[in-house]
Amino acid sequence: MKSLSFLAVLSLLAITLSLTKASDPSPLQDFCVAVDTPAYGVFVNGKFCKDPKLVTVDDFFISGINKPRTPNPTTGSIVTPVNVNQIPGLNTLGISIVRIDYAINGQNPPHTHPRASEILYVADGTLLVGFVTSNTDNRLFTKVLYEGDVFVFPEGLIHFQANVGKYPAVAFAGLSSQNPGVITIADTVFGSNPPIDPNVLATAFQLDARTVMDLQTKFKK
Numbered sequence: 001m002k003s004l005s006f007l008a009v010l011s012l013l014a015i016t017l018s019l020t021k022a023s024d025p026s027p028l029q030d031f032c033v034a035v036d037t038p039a040y041g042v043f044v045n046g047k048f049c050k051d052p053k054l055v056t057v058d059d060f061f062i063s064g065i066n067k068p069r070t071p072n073p074t075t076g077s078i079v080t081p082v083n084v085n086q087i088p089g090l091n092t093l094g095i096s097i098v099r100i101d102y103a104i105n106g107q108n109p110p111h112t113h114p115r116a117s118e119i120l121y122v123a124d125g126t127l128l129v130g131f132v133t134s135n136t137d138n139r140l141f142t143k144v145l146y147e148g149d150v151f152v153f154p155e156g157l158i159h160f161q162a163n164v165g166k167y168p169a170v171a172f173a174g175l176s177s178q179n180p181g182v183i184t185i186a187d188t189v190f191g192s193n194p195p196i197d198p199n200v201l202a203t204a205f206q207l208d209a210r211t212v213m214d215l216q217t218k219f220k221k
Contacts, residue, residue: 060089076106116180125169191219
């Protein structure tokens with residue numbers, strides 16, 4: 001695998017930072033390092049703020065995003081997130097990044113981020129990507145990306161990536177939220193707990209109820 005472009009990843013983050021006003025609100029202090037224990041701070045943006053006097057440089061740092069991980073055998077991809085749960089210093093800053101490793105024929109299946117736009121940089125390989133607009137147009141925007149290409153997914157819209165190359169692929173994505181969230185469509189619809197009434201899904205997807213129940217069995221967590 002070719003060496004990844006550090007400069008390209010930094011540029012990706014810089015572009016994402018410029019989009020943060022569209023998502024998480026701007027902070028009113030220099031930083032608000034997340035902490036899980038309320039005794040040590042105040043509650044801001046879903047996390048407690050660490051006492052600034054107790055903040056260290058490690059609150060703003062993580063290593064290892066350069067290392068590949070083994071893709072999930074079901075989808076053929078794996079996402080390595082770097083958000084407020086991995087770097088507490090991201091709290092209130094409205095930005096995060098992920099690394100995505102794709103096996104041959106792997107995909108990051110249709111999903112949406114309810115709190116963030118996304119900008120994807122292909123570090124290695126060839127990806128078919130796309131997103132679908134909201135009702136009633138449901139227009140598909142899709143393109144094949146190669147190493148060095150960049151593509152944007154608007155906030156909240158269903159989107160996907162699929163490895164259509166002959167080799168494994170790697171991508172990095174910046175997101176305009178410290179905690180963008182992810183809703184994988186198939187997992188959510190057919191793997192909900194408790195399950196959605198099969199008759200509801202049968203009507204929605206124009207399937208018979210037995211087919212829906214088979215799908216629910218496959219996606220059961």
